[in-house]
Amino acid sequence: MSERKKRYFLAEEEIPRYWYNIQADMKTKPMPPLNPATHQPLKPEDMYPIFAEELCRQELNQTDTWIEIPGPVREMYKYYRSTPLVRAYGLEEALDTPAHIYFKNESVSPIGSHKLNSALAQAYYCKQEGVTNVTTETGAGQWGAALSYAAKVFGLEAAVYQVKISYEQKPYRRSIMQTFGAQVTASPSMSTRAGKDILTVNPNYQGSLGTAISEAIELARMTPNCKYTLGSVLSHVTLHQTIIGLEAEKQMEMAGEYPDMIIGCFGGGSNFGGICFPFMRHTILEGRKTRYIAAEPASCPKLTRGKFQYDFGDEAGYTPLLPMFTLGHNFAPAHIHAGGLRYHGAGVIVSQLLKDKLMEAVDIQQLESFEAGCLFARAEGIIPAPESCHAIASAIREAKLCKESGESKVILFNLSGHGLIDMASYDKYLAGDLVNYSLTDEDIQKNLEEIKGI
Amino acid sequence: MSERKKRYFLAEEEIPRYWYNIQADMKTKPMPPLNPATHQPLKPEDMYPIFAEELCRQELNQTDTWIEIPGPVREMYKYYRSTPLVRAYGLEEALDTPAHIYFKNESVSPIGSHKLNSALAQAYYCKQEGVTNVTTETGAGQWGAALSYAAKVFGLEAAVYQVKISYEQKPYRRSIMQTFGAQVTASPSMSTRAGKDILTVNPNYQGSLGTAISEAIELARMTPNCKYTLGSVLSHVTLHQTIIGLEAEKQMEMAGEYPDMIIGCFGGGSNFGGICFPFMRHTILEGRKTRYIAAEPASCPKLTRGKFQYDFGDEAGYTPLLPMFTLGHNFAPAHIHAGGLRYHGAGVIVSQLLKDKLMEAVDIQQLESFEAGCLFARAEGIIPAPESCHAIASAIREAKLCKESGESKVILFNLSGHGLIDMASYDKYLAGDLVNYSLTDEDIQKNLEEIKGI
Numbered sequence: 001m002s003e004r005k006k007r008y009f010l011a012e013e014e015i016p017r018y019w020y021n022i023q024a025d026m027k028t029k030p031m032p033p034l035n036p037a038t039h040q041p042l043k044p045e046d047m048y049p050i051f052a053e054e055l056c057r058q059e060l061n062q063t064d065t066w067i068e069i070p071g072p073v074r075e076m077y078k079y080y081r082s083t084p085l086v087r088a089y090g091l092e093e094a095l096d097t098p099a100h101i102y103f104k105n106e107s108v109s110p111i112g113s114h115k116l117n118s119a120l121a122q123a124y125y126c127k128q129e130g131v132t133n134v135t136t137e138t139g140a141g142q143w144g145a146a147l148s149y150a151a152k153v154f155g156l157e158a159a160v161y162q163v164k165i166s167y168e169q170k171p172y173r174r175s176i177m178q179t180f181g182a183q184v185t186a187s188p189s190m191s192t193r194a195g196k197d198i199l200t201v202n203p204n205y206q207g208s209l210g211t212a213i214s215e216a217i218e219l220a221r222m223t224p225n226c227k228y229t230l231g232s233v234l235s236h237v238t239l240h241q242t243i244i245g246l247e248a249e250k251q252m253e254m255a256g257e258y259p260d261m262i263i264g265c266f267g268g269g270s271n272f273g274g275i276c277f278p279f280m281r282h283t284i285l286e287g288r289k290t291r292y293i294a295a296e297p298a299s300c301p302k303l304t305r306g307k308f309q310y311d312f313g314d315e316a317g318y319t320p321l322l323p324m325f326t327l328g329h330n331f332a333p334a335h336i337h338a339g340g341l342r343y344h345g346a347g348v349i350v351s352q353l354l355k356d357k358l359m360e361a362v363d364i365q366q367l368e369s370f371e372a373g374c375l376f377a378r379a380e381g382i383i384p385a386p387e388s389c390h391a392i393a394s395a396i397r398e399a400k401l402c403k404e405s406g407e408s409k410v411i412l413f414n415l416s417g418h419g420l421i422d423m424a425s426y427d428k429y430l431a432g433d434l435v436n437y438s439l440t441d442e443d444i445q446k447n448l449e450e451i452k453g454i
Numbered sequence: 455m456s457e458r459k460k461r462y463f464l465a466e467e468e469i470p471r472y473w474y475n476i477q478a479d480m481k482t483k484p485m486p487p488l489n490p491a492t493h494q495p496l497k498p499e500d501m502y503p504i505f506a507e508e509l510c511r512q513e514l515n516q517t518d519t520w521i522e523i524p525g526p527v528r529e530m531y532k533y534y535r536s537t538p539l540v541r542a543y544g545l546e547e548a549l550d551t552p553a554h555i556y557f558k559n560e561s562v563s564p565i566g567s568h569k570l571n572s573a574l575a576q577a578y579y580c581k582q583e584g585v586t587n588v589t590t591e592t593g594a595g596q597w598g599a600a601l602s603y604a605a606k607v608f609g610l611e612a613a614v615y616q617v618k619i620s621y622e623q624k625p626y627r628r629s630i631m632q633t634f635g636a637q638v639t640a641s642p643s644m645s646t647r648a649g650k651d652i653l654t655v656n657p658n659y660q661g662s663l664g665t666a667i668s669e670a671i672e673l674a675r676m677t678p679n680c681k682y683t684l685g686s687v688l689s690h691v692t693l694h695q696t697i698i699g700l701e702a703e704k705q706m707e708m709a710g711e712y713p714d715m716i717i718g719c720f721g722g723g724s725n726f727g728g729i730c731f732p733f734m735r736h737t738i739l740e741g742r743k744t745r746y747i748a749a750e751p752a753s754c755p756k757l758t759r760g761k762f763q764y765d766f767g768d769e770a771g772y773t774p775l776l777p778m779f780t781l782g783h784n785f786a787p788a789h790i791h792a793g794g795l796r797y798h799g800a801g802v803i804v805s806q807l808l809k810d811k812l813m814e815a816v817d818i819q820q821l822e823s824f825e826a827g828c829l830f831a832r833a834e835g836i837i838p839a840p841e842s843c844h845a846i847a848s849a850i851r852e853a854k855l856c857k858e859s860g861e862s863k864v865i866l867f868n869l870s871g872h873g874l875i876d877m878a879s880y881d882k883y884l885a886g887d888l889v890n891y892s893l894t895d896e897d898i899q900k901n902l903e904e905i906k907g908i
Contacts, residue, residue: 381564
């Protein structure tokens with residue numbers, strides 16, 4: 001066996017010092033979020049009561065291409081960044097494809113996913129502005145775990161509302177948050193009015209992300225020096241995630257190749273945008289031909305089958321109105337095991353890019369995603385998160401096409417996280433207990449009808 | 455915050471090309487393993503029916519200081535090695551100690567622990583010698599997971615006997631093995647005579663490592679082209695693990711420091727020997743003063759309270775007689791959550807080194823180990839395996855002594871694995887449901903009496 005270069009790392013001094021703000025380069029800027037009462041464009045200060053002020057400014061910043069990463073955040077990045085860029089020789093051999101497959105391995109973060117990239121930034125800005133407590137919601141718990149640790153790093157107390165069904169069914173992620181010292185509450189809870197109201201009507205309600213968001217926002221509003229944080233969808237979260245693509249750009253250069261296509265799984269858009277945007281800069285500014293493929297679950301197909309319009313970011317309708325591809329904020333996705341992809345809408349930047357055909361989207365069925373995950377695990381030794389399995393499945397589809405055509409295309413995908421806390425899902429897949437979920441056009445249309453008046 | 459170097463990596467070409475065989479350098483060589491029937495020193499060929507031949511030769515090799523790492527094994531190492539050497543600034547700050555604390559992070563292996571370093575080597579040699587199937591036993595499942603993946607890499611089929619109580623209580627590790635394509639059987643099983651015999655007498659027996667070993671050996675013996683593999687204790691396993699210390703040596707040089715003490719948790723000795731032996735070379739050959747500290751659980755104190763004598767390596771007495779510090783091969787350790795440290799004896803090399811006072815040992819109670827693990831998690835963001843918590847606890851003790859004395863000693867410990875599959879144990883600790891286990895001198899003496907005649 002000849003010696004082959006497998007992994008590419010950056011020296012610590014090469015870790016990027018700026019995040020990339022694609023909004024500044026976009027020829028068609030995203031439409032503004034609107035105040036739902038007045039339908040006026042939102043200003044940063046409208047969001048100050050809820051988010052750290054710097055995050056509100058980043059959210060709406062359409063002018064500064066590069067945002068400096070604060071020193072203390074960059075110091076923390078050094079504990080796990082650069083993450084490796086890996087040439088997936090094992091997967092290439094398993095598929096017998098001439099394609100060159102690379103993946104950026106975000107699963108090596110101490111938290112096990114890319115979520116920490118933004119959690120550290122959000123916790124830092126909160127601390128800088130005198131905040132003492134942060135709140136958030138979490139479903140499966142990836143984001144909650146990242147925020148719990150980031151809060152600890154910057155000396156903040158964290159309160160996490162975890163969707164009750166996950167709190168009970170995925171106890172390990174709850175334990176991780178508690179080990180980091182966070183207060184974790186099953187949502188709906190009696191600790192907020194929103195929770196109490198729901199429990200009064202339905203004492204056995206198993207919770208939803210929408211309810212958990214309401215509880216976390218309410219707690220942030222009612223508590224002095226307390227802010228709310230969010231793990232995806234918003235533009236400032238994706239901004240922080242561009243560290244992934246900025247590193248990958250340098251690492252691909254070390255490998256002497258440039259991707260023909262870049263693939264990320266898609267929930268709210270932060271890991272997809274994180275890896276793609278720094279490359280997309282060259283498409284926007286220099287006309288470089290690269291495909292950007294968002295892989296979403298077939299059971300929650302906002303990009304492939306949703307509609308571009310103003311909608312709420314949460315089920316309860318507490319957020320500003322966001323211009324996005326959506327299935328309707330009251331869309332209830334099937335209980336697929338990729339919990340992180342069960343979200344009704346796409347972030348405003350990605351929505352505009354899809355509208356402008358700068359990117360494309362594919363939908364992946366649950367069984368295909370787990371089949372891809374198992375193949376990847378056996379070939380590369382890493383058990384991928386069920387969310388990341390969607391990106392892998394899309395990469396495999398493309399690599400098979402290369403085999404048919406004989407082309408050695410360069411495929412780059414983001415391995416957003418590992419699946420070690422999701423083994424119960426793999427168990428079910430291996431036992432043949434998982435199913436695909438299909439939505440009829442009627443299902444989708446009916447749900448979209450309900451938000452027509454917004 | 456000033457910029458500080460956090461992590462040290464080696465370039466791929468710097469990854470060691472040889473394992474270090476400390477037996478060649480030891481002034482007092484380990485005493486030979488004995489054939490239990492004849493009490494004659496074991497020859498490599500006596501073990502050929504069970505292990506790959508090259509492994510048998512490595513086991514008893516007392517002459518070659520450096521053993522070349524086969525190309526294909528080194529190619530696989532590149533997927534996760536070098537592992538980072540990390541300066542634990544967070545832990546230093548949490549302890550307010552002048553000590554400089556470093557840890558070698560083996561938890562970043564795809565399998566989550568150092569076990570893969572030997573699994574890849576063992577699977578490779580089996581493949582080279584025409585073996586098609588490998589067997590092993592596993593308790594908590596760290597070794598079983600590593601072997602399952604390594605077998606897949608080299609195109610072997612793996613059959614793992616997992617202690618029944620773990621198979622049922624820790625289903626995630628079983629799922630990991632199955633995801634890698636291994637056949638996992640709860641032991642005792644009806645698939646072997648050893649298993650059948652036990653089940654006939656006691657249908658509800660929850661299994662033990664000893665029984666699982668017997669089943670795995672029996673399957674290897676009864677199956678053509680099938681060999682048995684082991685994850686610790688034996689000298690060839692520790693040989694493969696010296697990759698840890700060889701890398702750490704170069705990385706400490708990059709950091710411009712040399713450890714005053716090196717700490718590893720201790721089960722059979724492979725992770726401890728792996729990190730220590732390459733440094734100990736300088737103590738043996740050049741008289742360099744470095745402390746080597748094995749951290750064992752107080753509930754299984756073979757090094758601190760056991761006896762040096764010939765004993766069997768397994769409960770059933772199927773193995774050769776090994777000269778080692780032991781609590782007796784029929785010692786039943788308490789059900790602490792650091793399953794990987796629940797072994798009655800120490801490897802023959804480490805036993806000789808302890809006898810010769812080249813190293814020292816400390817015992818750590820369960821509650822202290824988890825307290826250390828939680829402190830580490832909050833300070834460094836990584837949830838350590840319950841086994842690794844013992845090394846961390848010992849490092850914390852030493853760092854606190856430095857605070858008292860005002861000395862800036864350099865402490866290096868091995869983070870052998872992460873604890874993401876052990877969150878149920880952390881749950882119990884955080885809920886106050888874990889206890890310490892104490893052994894009276896009488897308990898220990900009584901058990902040692904039983905093996906007096908060996």
